[in-house]
Amino acid sequence: MKKYITSVAFFLLFVFIWQIAVNFLKIEKWILPSPLQILNSLLESKELFVYHLLPTLFEAFLGLFISVILAIIVALAMKLSRLFYNIIYPFLILSQTIPFIVIAPLLSVWFGFGLIPKVILIAIVCFFPITLNLFAGFEAIDHSFISLLDSMGANKIKKIKFLYWPSSLPYFFSGLKIAASYSIISAVVSEWVGTDRGLGILLIRSSKSYVTDRVFATILVITFLSILLVLLVETLQYISIPWSQNNKILKRSKYVKKNNISYPDFYRNFNRSLFL
Amino acid sequence: MNRLSVKNVSKSFPTLDKSLNVIDNISIDVAENEIVGIIGPSGCGKTTLFNIISKVLPYDSGKITIDSKDLDSKHGICGYMFQEPLLFPWMKALQNIMLSYEVKSIPKEKAKGNAISLLEDFGLSQFANYYPYQLSGGMKQRIALLRTVAFNSKLLLLDEPFGSIDAITRLDLHYYLLEIWKKLNLTILFTTHDIREAILLADRIYVLSKQPATVVDIIKVELDRPRKIEQLTTKKAVAIEKRLIQSLKHTQ
Ligand SMILES: Nc1ncnc2c1ncn2[C@@H]1O[C@H](COP(=O)(O)OP(=O)(O)OP(=O)(O)O)[C@@H](O)[C@H]1O
Numbered sequence: 001m002k003k004y005i006t007s008v009a010f011f012l013l014f015v016f017i018w019q020i021a022v023n024f025l026k027i028e029k030w031i032l033p034s035p036l037q038i039l040n041s042l043l044e045s046k047e048l049f050v051y052h053l054l055p056t057l058f059e060a061f062l063g064l065f066i067s068v069i070l071a072i073i074v075a076l077a078m079k080l081s082r083l084f085y086n087i088i089y090p091f092l093i094l095s096q097t098i099p100f101i102v103i104a105p106l107l108s109v110w111f112g113f114g115l116i117p118k119v120i121l122i123a124i125v126c127f128f129p130i131t132l133n134l135f136a137g138f139e140a141i142d143h144s145f146i147s148l149l150d151s152m153g154a155n156k157i158k159k160i161k162f163l164y165w166p167s168s169l170p171y172f173f174s175g176l177k178i179a180a181s182y183s184i185i186s187a188v189v190s191e192w193v194g195t196d197r198g199l200g201i202l203l204i205r206s207s208k209s210y211v212t213d214r215v216f217a218t219i220l221v222i223t224f225l226s227i228l229l230v231l232l233v234e235t236l237q238y239i240s241i242p243w244s245q246n247n248k249i250l251k252r253s254k255y256v257k258k259n260n261i262s263y264p265d266f267y268r269n270f271n272r273s274l275f276l
Numbered sequence: 277m278n279r280l281s282v283k284n285v286s287k288s289f290p291t292l293d294k295s296l297n298v299i300d301n302i303s304i305d306v307a308e309n310e311i312v313g314i315i316g317p318s319g320c321g322k323t324t325l326f327n328i329i330s331k332v333l334p335y336d337s338g339k340i341t342i343d344s345k346d347l348d349s350k351h352g353i354c355g356y357m358f359q360e361p362l363l364f365p366w367m368k369a370l371q372n373i374m375l376s377y378e379v380k381s382i383p384k385e386k387a388k389g390n391a392i393s394l395l396e397d398f399g400l401s402q403f404a405n406y407y408p409y410q411l412s413g414g415m416k417q418r419i420a421l422l423r424t425v426a427f428n429s430k431l432l433l434l435d436e437p438f439g440s441i442d443a444i445t446r447l448d449l450h451y452y453l454l455e456i457w458k459k460l461n462l463t464i465l466f467t468t469h470d471i472r473e474a475i476l477l478a479d480r481i482y483v484l485s486k487q488p489a490t491v492v493d494i495i496k497v498e499l500d501r502p503r504k505i506e507q508l509t510t511k512k513a514v515a516i517e518k519r520l521i522q523s524l525k526h527t528q
């Protein structure tokens with residue numbers, strides 16, 4: 001925790017200077033609102049934010065869920081069939097360089113403005129990091145364990161159940177963490193294209209009507225949701241991998257135990273989501 | 277279902293520039309209910325031989341039969357304890373043992389019951405819920421031995437089964453192994469670097485040369501059973517020990 005005190009202090013100082021500067025230079029609210037004004041806007045229109053937050057969160061969860069199912073199926077198929085692997089893997093690697101978010105307008109041409117194009121976009125964006133990580137996990141398995149199961153005459157299904165799946169869980173979760181941080185952003189972007197409810201449309205509307213403090217507040221909410229989702233995945237990870245020697249729940253203090261927080265991981269993944 | 281015959285088996289590994297001949301024309305027989313030990317210099321090919329018998333690795337030439345049936349037609353036939361414990365890190369000790377039952381599709385409840393009673397037999401019940409990383413090296417080896425026993429095969433291949441266990445516990449385990457060997461009518465092939473362990477356990481001992489492995493000597497151990505550690509100081513045992521040391525010198 002001590003490690004982060006300086007950065008937290010720096011952040012507070014930054015916010016403080018921002019506040020002073022806005023007050024002192026009398027910058028207009030629609031150009032740059034002060035931190036207090038942003039906070040005020042957030043609290044003032046709580047119901048509004050909740051109203052727009054719920055569909056975004058729902059889309060993100062649904063998209064994430066679908067991408068997890070697809071990723072598990074595809075990664076397993078790649079592991080089980082060399083042919084499938086040869087066909088798919090180059091595309092998976094290539095996909096890393098494509099920002100899939102740009103296909104959002106296309107999806108709305110095909111699927112309209114409802115839930116479907118949004119969930120499809122989120123699922124596509126989240127699919128790749130999970131699949132690639134999970135497959136990397138399958139590839140990283142200690143060959144001796146495969147030999148052991150071979151010597152016992154275990155079939156493929158048993159190998160997956162006892163070896164491939166559990167040993168790849170840490171990889172799966174690092175993929176899922178990246179995907180979780182992508183999911184909210186993808187939902188927001190897909191809402192830009194067209195919807196009547198969601199944080200994305202709230203952002204667009206607020207900026208078009210120069211309610212800049214609400215724009216900032218919405219960004220704050222989006223950021224907060226991304227953080228929350230990543231933390232949720234980390235918590236899930238620690239619950240699902242109790243054998244990990246560096247499992248912080250087993251090792252660290254009561255504070256961390258209570259809060260299920262691991263700062264370094266969380267910041268790493270969050271940074272990636274910012275650079276999406 | 278427990279007679280093993282290895283006839284003129286050879287095996288080489290392809291390496292970058294040439295092929296590495298590891299096992300050269302080895303023949304080993306293990307009769308029903310026999311305990312056979314293999315001693316040989318480090319790196320001579322003992323583990324490779326076990327990997328071949330347990331079908332983890334293919335071999336180049338020769339013939340291996342179990343109860344006169346070709347090895348190639350069988351799968352998961354011997355209980356193989358690897359040189360490293362190879363406990364699955366995500367399973368507690370109990371689940372690691374249950375694995376032996378579960379690969380054979382024995383229902384979970386029954387597997388659990390069997391595994392628990394095995395742990396009790398070995399006096400290891402208190403470690404049932406430990407993850408491998410919480411166990412000491414020797415403890416891991418014992419759990420690995422239990423997993424092999426649980427596989428319930430009449431033919432056991434034990435690759436340095438007691439390598440990292442202290443002398444006293446090791447003796448306990450020797451006695452335990454001999455006890456279950458008798459009770460369950462097992463046939464056992466094991467490797468060791470410990471001459472006295474070989475004499476205490478085995479009916480016959482194969483001495484292998486350094487790489488490529490060939491059989492240098494076969495020594496019969498005609499000590500009465502049930503064996504006790506005290507027998508190792510008898511004239512007979514000392515003579516066997518001397519001969520073993522002589523043969524091992526030739527392997528260098
Ligand atoms: N997969 C492989 N590819 C190439 N060479 C191998 C392979 N496995 C083993 N070897 C080589 O075969 C030789 C025999 O190895 P093996 O593990 O069978 O020895 P060992 O008799 O069990 O030794 P130790 O007593 O130290 O366990 C070694 O020289 C090793 O380098």
Ligand SMILES: [Mg+2]
Pocket residue numbers: 322323324359435
């Ligand atoms: Mg070996």
